[in-house]
Structure formats: structure tokens, C-alpha cells
Amino acid sequence: MAPSQATHTPSLEKLVKSLKGQSLEASIEALIFLLKRRQVKGDECAQATAHILRQVVAKARWQDVDQLLSQIQSAGSRLARAAPHEPVIGNIVRRVLGLIRDERQATIPIRPSPAVLTSTAGLQVSKSMFNLLSVAEPDGSPMTGGSTPLSQATQPTSVHTLRSEVMDGIEEIMDEIGQADDQIASFADIQIHPGDFVLAYQPSKTVERFLIKAASRRRFTLFIAGLEPFTNGTSDAPYATLRKKLSAAGVNTISLSSNGLMAYIPRVNKVILGAKAVYQNGGLLVDSGCCIAAQVAHEYLKPVIALSPVYKFCPEDPSYDVSRGWLGNPSTYVSYGNGPEVDAIVVENTVTDYIPPELVDVYLTNLGPQTRHHIASILADHYKTEDLAFSMQLD
Structure with missing residues (x-):
């Protein structure tokens, strides 16, 4: 059962503030509760995972x-x-595991090898093999080989x-997580x-931060495309804040529906997409509908x-699940308030898409623009070989 305080923790910010007053187990359970309800999602998952670890x-x-x-x-697997639909959680777990392995190598003390003793006259003093292996440590205990555990005196x-x-x-x-968007926007x-x-x-x-940064130095026209959710007219227009900021900077914005892409794409110079994940083969996990834009482009x-x-x-x-997309709440796009036919139909709302690597031209990261051929070196720089199988441990 989720802890009672989790019901009063609707955001990552409040979760982080509550960590100081909770036990470790309560903190983990609170985040698990929010992940299952998708109250913490997307980029917030990375920060939340790092906080918990x-x-x-x-x-x-x-x-x-x-x-x-x-x-x-153990904590990372939970x-x-x-949230199996948020692969960034596994990425942060791998980063921390690799960090620990690096720090272990850096903190292991280097023990001196037994040296041949000399007298004040410079003459070598004979030592038996037994005496060489019995040279005392500073605390009086015999020195052991370099592969044995640390002594009780040095371990704490x-x-x-x-x-x-x-x-x-x-x-x-x-x-790094907090600064990444600003670093991407700098390009x-x-x-x-x-x-x-x-x-x-x-x-x-x-993407919004990237476009706002571009608008501070460039004048361009932005087409905003996407699926229109079912709102009964009770919510603001999609991306109203983004439109307002771009308009103030002198950038024109035009709204498009998904089925209008073919008519406007000949005028477009480039397509900008935000990725939820970039896989080893260069494929992207993206929001539902983005694959349509990539295919048309x-x-x-x-x-x-x-x-x-x-x-x-x-x-x-x-995986196969990634390729077919994750399913979400269909009531976002279809009203179940009226109609007896609701019980007779099945409505699926795919919340993610997979874009194959051949549809992507440039990967713009906080380290700068990259091509598909650079992905392997980025992965090698950020993850240890021992931790690549972490996701397989979740099955």
C-alpha cells in the first residue's frame, strides 16, 4: 500500500521536499505511487530517480x-x-552504478610492495620469504596481498x-539533468x-525552451502540429504559453492538425521533435503522432x-512494446459521458510512438549535434559494460 502522504504529493517538487522527513522506504514507495499514476513523468523521472538513489x-x-x-x-529495479514506459529511469540507475564503480577504483588504497631492506652501510640484508610476507603494517598487523579485503581499521x-x-x-x-535543456537551447x-x-x-x-531561445535571435515561422484532445471547451488552447512568448519575440505561430501535415510540409525547412529516449540503434521513443511528422518529412x-x-x-x-507504443487513458480523446454504444466499442489511445533511425537526421544533445554513428561512443562514455544488462533484470 502506498504511504498516506503520497496522496498529498502531486508533484516532483513536493516529493523532493518531503524526502528529508521520510524514511528511505517511505520515499521509494511515494515515488513508486506517483510513477504508477503518471504524476511524475518525462524529464521529471530522471531527477526523481537521482534524488531517490x-x-x-x-x-x-x-x-x-x-x-x-x-x-x-534493488531500488532502481522497483x-x-x-514505470516501464520511462526508460530514463534505467539510464539514471546505470549512471549511478557506473559512478560507484569508478569511485571504488579511485578510493582503493595502493599498498606498497615488500622492498629489499638495506643496512646503513648500503649492504643488502638477507630476508627469508617468510619475513618478506610478514612485514608489519603501521598498526602492527601483518600486511597481506593487495587482493584481500581492507582491514577493520581502514574499512570505516x-x-x-x-x-x-x-x-x-x-x-x-x-x-547535468537540470542544465541539459538550457545547453541544448544554446545551439x-x-x-x-x-x-x-x-x-x-x-x-x-x-523543444519549447529551444524555440524560445531561437526566437530571441531569429525571426522565423513556427507550425505547431499535434492531436487535439477532447476537452469540452474547458481548457486553454494547446501551448498557449509558448505561443504568447514567441509572439512577444516576433515569431508567427500557425496551428496544424495531424491530417494537415501533407499540405504544409513542402513549405517547412526542418522538423523539430523532442525525444523521450534515444536507443542504441538510433531509434526514438516519442509522443504519439510524432512518427507521422517524421515520415512525412x-x-x-x-x-x-x-x-x-x-x-x-x-x-x-x-523492444516490441516500444515499437507498438504504450497505451494511455482513451478518455483524453473520446468522451464516455453519453451514448449507449460505448460498451460496444474499444478505444485505444497510444501515448508513445517509435521512430526508426533512418527517419532521423540530427540528434541535438547538450553535448552538441550528433549523428547516428556517434551514439555508440556516447553510450560507451556514460555506461559501464557490467551495467548494460540492468533492464534484463526487470523481467
């Missing part, structure tokens, strides 16, 4: 690196199972040091030129630019 390092009981790795894997200090270094490393990951004036006609399909927060030879920070790069290939 930092709590694991700080509060969980562990005496060595293997125990810490096990604790991180979070990933709660090493654990304390490792805990501090790993927590600092997770803080750096959290800073906006390179990708968007004066007079361009740009198509954005269901722009994400990353490909037919008309228009470049497709995918915006994605590197923490969304997944070191795995897409």
Missing part, C-alpha cells in the same frame, strides 16, 4: 561496494518496474569516503536560420532534428 547511498545500510551496488540495483574510513564521493557524483548528475541559433519555416509536433518542454526530404539530452540515451535496442 542519493537517499539510498545516504541512508541504506551497506559496508562495502558490492552491498551498495546491490542496494542501488522504480523501473513502476573507506566507506565514509566512498559514501561522500558517490553522493557528490549524484549531485553532479542532477546538475538554437545554429539550427534555426532567419526566415525558416519550422514544424514542431507536440513540442516538449525541451522523410518523404519530402526535410531534415528531422531530435532534441535529447545524453541522459536519455539508452544502451539497449527497442
